[in-house]
Amino acid sequence: MRRVWATVVSVWAVVAIVAVLAWTKAQAPAPLSGATPTVLVVKGKNGKQQRLVVVQGTAGAHATTQTSPAPPA
Amino acid sequence: MIGRLIERPFRAMGTSCSVAVTVRAAGGSRADQALAAGRAEVDACERALSRFDSESDLSRLNAASGSWVKVDARLVDVLAAALRAREETGGRFDPTILPALVAAGYDRTFDELDERPARPATGWRAAAEVEIDAERGRARVEQGAAVDLGGIGKGWSAGRALFAMYWAWPGLPGALVDLGGDVALAGATPDGGPWRVAVADPRAPGETLATLTFDAGGVATSGRDRRRFGPNRSLHHLIDPATGEPALAGPLAVTVVAPDPADAEAHATALAVSGLAEARRHLERFPHLGALYVPADGEPVAIGALPLREEAAA
Numbered sequence: 001m002r003r004v005w006a007t008v009v010s011v012w013a014v015v016a017i018v019a020v021l022a023w024t025k026a027q028a029p030a031p032l033s034g035a036t037p038t039v040l041v042v043k044g045k046n047g048k049q050q051r052l053v054v055v056q057g058t059a060g061a062h063a064t065t066q067t068s069p070a071p072p073a
Numbered sequence: 074m075i076g077r078l079i080e081r082p083f084r085a086m087g088t089s090c091s092v093a094v095t096v097r098a099a100g101g102s103r104a105d106q107a108l109a110a111g112r113a114e115v116d117a118c119e120r121a122l123s124r125f126d127s128e129s130d131l132s133r134l135n136a137a138s139g140s141w142v143k144v145d146a147r148l149v150d151v152l153a154a155a156l157r158a159r160e161e162t163g164g165r166f167d168p169t170i171l172p173a174l175v176a177a178g179y180d181r182t183f184d185e186l187d188e189r190p191a192r193p194a195t196g197w198r199a200a201a202e203v204e205i206d207a208e209r210g211r212a213r214v215e216q217g218a219a220v221d222l223g224g225i226g227k228g229w230s231a232g233r234a235l236f237a238m239y240w241a242w243p244g245l246p247g248a249l250v251d252l253g254g255d256v257a258l259a260g261a262t263p264d265g266g267p268w269r270v271a272v273a274d275p276r277a278p279g280e281t282l283a284t285l286t287f288d289a290g291g292v293a294t295s296g297r298d299r300r301r302f303g304p305n306r307s308l309h310h311l312i313d314p315a316t317g318e319p320a321l322a323g324p325l326a327v328t329v330v331a332p333d334p335a336d337a338e339a340h341a342t343a344l345a346v347s348g349l350a351e352a353r354r355h356l357e358r359f360p361h362l363g364a365l366y367v368p369a370d371g372e373p374v375a376i377g378a379l380p381l382r383e384e385a386a387a
Contacts, residue, residue, distance in 0.1 A: 061284060062078065062262065065328055066273035067296040068088045068227065068253035 076246060078263045081108045085115050086123070086227055088253030092234060095247035095263050103242040110241035111234040111250055118230035121145040122222050124171065131220060135171070139216030141206065149207050151222060151229045151335070156203060158225060158339035162355065164314050165343035169201035169214070171221035173317040199314040228293045228338025231257035235334075257334040259289040275326035275367050282373060283328075283365055291334025295345035296326025296367075313346045320346035327352070328365040329377075336362070352376060 080093040092111035096104045121130040121144070130144040155168040176197070201218030205211075214220055222229075231250040235257040238248045247260030249268065258268045267286040274282035275298035285292060297311055297320075313320035327344045331337035340362055344352045352366055356377030363377040 061269040061271035061281070062093070062249055062258070063091075063251045063256045063268075064254065064271045064273050064281070065256055065285075065292045065294045066254040067275065067294055067298055067326055068255070 076261075076263050078249075079104050079108065081112060083112060083115075086119050086230070086252055087125070088227075090115060090252045091250075092238065093249045093251075094238065094242075094245060095261050097246055103244075107238040107242040107245050107248065111238040111248070114234040114237035115230055115250070115252065117145075118147055118226070118233060121147040122151060122226045122230070124221055124223075131222065134212055134214060135219040138214045138218055141204075141211045141213045143209070143211045146210060147233065149205055149210060149212060151226060152203060152205055152212055152220070153207070154229055154335045155220075155222065155225050155339065156205070158336065158343070159200065161359070162340065162343035164200055165347055165355070166224055166339045167199050167314040168220050168222060168225065169199065169203065169218050170312045170314055170317070171219040172197040173312045174221055174223075176317075177312065177319055197317050199317070224295070224342030225335055225339040227252040227255040228257075228291055229335035231255050232291060232334040235259060255291070255293040255334060255338050257291045258287075272328050272365060282367065285328075285330060285365075287330065290330060290332045291337040292328060292330045293334065293338035293341045294326055294328040295338070295341040296324065297345070298326050311342070311345050322346065322348045324349070324352075325367050325369045327367065330363045332361055340364075349374065349376075 076095050076097040078093050079096055080091050082089065082091040084090065092108050092115070094104050094107050119129075120126065123129045124131055124135070126132060130142075130148045134142045134144055134148065152168070155166075158166050159168065196217070202215040203218075203220060204213045206213075231252045234250045234252075235248055238250075239245050239259070245260060247258075247262055247268075249256065249258040254273070256270055258270075262268055267288050270285045270287075270292050271281045272283040272285060272294065274280040275296050276282075295311065311320045311323065312318065313322070323346045324344070327341055329337045329341040329344065331340065340355075340359070341364075344355065344364060344366065347355065349366060349368060352364065353376050356362055356364055359377070363375070365373060365375055367373045
């Protein structure tokens with residue numbers, strides 16, 4: 001009887017591990033694609049983001065566009 | 074990851090600038106050459122196009138209004154681009170607004186401006202005649218008229234500097250030129266993804282409103298959120314060609330994306346003195362342009378060549 005219970009517990013342990021691994025895998029971010037065209041996310045006045053297309057990633061920008069500022073002193 | 078980005082910041086054209094190149098991990102020996110070529114081209118453009126340098130080609134052209142003046146090929150080219158943009162925008166962008174801009178008080182570099190009030194631009198009219206003789210490398214502006222390239226010069230120069238960098242190093246993996254927020258870019262990024270350009274939030278200094286990603290082209294922003302002057306900083310540098318005075322209508326700022334950086338800046342300048350409905354009508358005619366229009370009062374709007382984004386927002 002003890003052997004039966006040990007088998008049941010082992011099976012459930014394996015199932016639990018597989019489930020955790022599957023769940024973790026599902027949370028992983030999708031890889032970036034260089035082929036995706038222009039992406040845009042706009043932030044509303046209240047600070048809430050207005051999602052106009054899906055953003056690829058949150059890595060830093062290479063440049064910033066703005067009304068030309070005066071140069072720093 | 075295919076390499077790293079080498080950036081060289083510098084000051085030119087009255088603002089903060091930089092040139093940058095993508096260098097593969099194993100290479101990089103020609104990066105300095107390309108960066109130097111980009112910087113040199115920006116300096117050459119400033120010498121030809123600045124209205125604050127009395128010896129520039131543009132200043133000589135304006136000083137001799139009514140007469141043909143032999144000028145640098147850069148000025149001939151940018152004048153041609155400016156005249157084309159004036160036609161495309163129905164005069165909302167006009168390179169001959171200089172007398173009105175000076176009357177408004179923007180008659181010296183921004184650092185030197187004071188609190189003098191604006192005065193009427195008497196005798197000024199929009200769409201003054203500008204003639205180009207590319208074959209002989211000369212130009213002529215109508216008697217009494219004067220040209221300002223502030224609404225196209227940096228974008229045009231950014232594209233030109235990018236070209237100079239590729240000319241110096243034909244195998245250049247990727248490059249970016251940023252002239253005070255007017256950006257030209259091409260080729261590969263260090264991480265192999267698209268170029269990412271943040272749009273500064275004109276309503277919240279220091280914050281980012283949006284992130285644009287694309288493979289090549291230009292992006293420019295025009296607005297009344299900066300470069301204010303006069304009594305209580307009540308004036309701004311965006312002249313409405315229809316009135317000859319600082320524009321009353323128009324957004325707080327507008328960002329335009331275009332294949333050609335000069336087009337991006339010229340059309341941004343035109344949209345900066347246009348209401349939202351007018352901006353929408355304008356961009357319907359130019360499917361290769363996209364814009365992010367930030368009204369003075371209201372939510373930002375993506376218009377033009379960004380239809381999928383609006384669908385996604387619904």
